Amino acid sequence: ETVLTQSPGTLSLSPGEGATLSCRASQSVNSRYLGWYQQKPGQAPRLLIYSTSSRAAGIPDRFSGSGSGTDFTLTISRLEREDSAVYYCQQYGSRQYTFGQGTKLEIK
Amino acid sequence: EVQLVESGGGLFQPGGSLRLSCAASGFTFSNDYMHWVRQAPAKGLLWVSGINGDASGTYYADSVKGRFTISRDNAKNTLYLQVNSLRVEDTAVYYCAKDKADSGSFDYWGQGILVTVSS
Numbered sequence: 001e002t003v004l005t006q007s008p009g010t011l012s013l014s015p016g017e018g019a020t021l022s023c024r025a026s027q028s029v030n031s032r033y034l035g036w037y038q039q040k041p042g043q044a045p046r047l048l049i050y051s052t053s054s055r056a057a058g059i060p061d062r063f064s065g066s067g068s069g070t071d072f073t074l075t076i077s078r079l080e081r082e083d084s085a086v087y088y089c090q091q092y093g094s095r096q097y098t099f100g101q102g103t104k105l106e107i108k
Numbered sequence: 109e110v111q112l113v114e115s116g117g118g119l120f121q122p123g124g125s126l127r128l129s130c131a132a133s134g135f136t137f138s139n140d141y142m143h144w145v146r147q148a149p150a151k152g153l154l155w156v157s158g159i160n161g162d163a164s165g166t167y168y169a170d171s172v173k174g175r176f177t178i179s180r181d182n183a184k185n186t187l188y189l190q191v192n193s194l195r196v197e198d199t200a201v202y203y204c205a206k207d208k209a210d211s212g213s214f215d216y217w218g219q220g221i222l223v224t225v226s227s
Binding site for chain 2: 001030032033034035037039044045046047050051054056057088090091092093095096097098099100101102
């Protein structure tokens with residue numbers, strides 16, 4: 001099973017700043033199969049990024065993804081208060097899907 | 109508009125069984141892989157199971173193999189999850205999710221249904 005480790009655990013930033021969230025895999029991940037999700041309290045997760053760097057429908061271009069192999073990054077520019085949420089990375093491989101433990105983003 | 113609506117949750121006793129349903133609309137259900145993902149209280153997301161479009165292939169997380177069974181009825185546009193030998197640790201919100209083809213990601217999610225296992 002591929003374990004995904006996200007860092008930092010919590011990130012506290014101000015509106016207008018940029019955020020960099022990291023996702024490290026225990027073994028190489030096919031970049032086609034790496035995604036990122038946003039989850040707000042009491043809501044279902046929402047797909048932000050799929051295939052490492054493609055934005056899902058309706059996702060603003062402030063959200064971008066990059067990476068390869070075992071290291072992947074979600075970057076959020078020009079933070080807004082509505083970006084306050086938990087962010088999860090997720091991968092697929094060998095008929096198994098795994099999620100990272102999440103990064104909590106707080107907007108001051 | 110894609111909609112996924114789960115049902116069948118509630119309070120269950122340890123050792124019991126349940127069947128969750130997910131009614132799908134707004135897309136060609138039989139074309140898509142579907143999945144169940146759960147989230148224990150104040151915890152992260154855990155993929156539980158997936159099934160391909162014609163139900164010929166089913167996939168499970170190692171932690172639930174043998175107790176969970178995923179199935180679908182394409183005529184009814186409905187996804188199911190049968191859970192047997194319920195454990196307290198099965199307590200979670202269960203989400204059904206639609207697979208985004210060729211990406212390994214889940215592009216639409218239901219609102220989730222709470223399952224509580226307690227004596």
